[in-house]
Amino acid sequence: MGVIWLLIVGAAAGFLATRMMKVEASVPATIAIGMGGAVIGGLILRALLSVMGMFAGLIGAVLGALLLIWLWQTYGPK
Structure with missing residues (x-):
């Protein structure tokens, strides 16, 4: 169930x-x-x-995804 939850939260946060x-x-x-x-x-x-609780997990996932996108845009392939 943890992997399915990670996919759902990951899809929403992404x-x-x-x-x-x-x-x-x-x-x-x-x-x-x-x-x-x-x-x-x-x-x-x-x-x-x-x-x-779990709502904070979604907030953290979105913030982490925003950081990851920023790093990708800043340091990723051009």
Whole structure:
């Protein structure tokens, strides 16, 4: 169940992050961005997750995905 939840949250977070950053990405790339963001956000916002519950996980995933997109746009292939 954890992998399915990661895919669902990753898809939602990736979709929100790509729209916020105005990035056109394929569905698999969007899910991968969201999953990467979920991992990054989960590490950064662990304390917030324990206080606010699963909603904080989505916030952390979106923030992590935004960071990942920014890093990709800044340092990725041109």
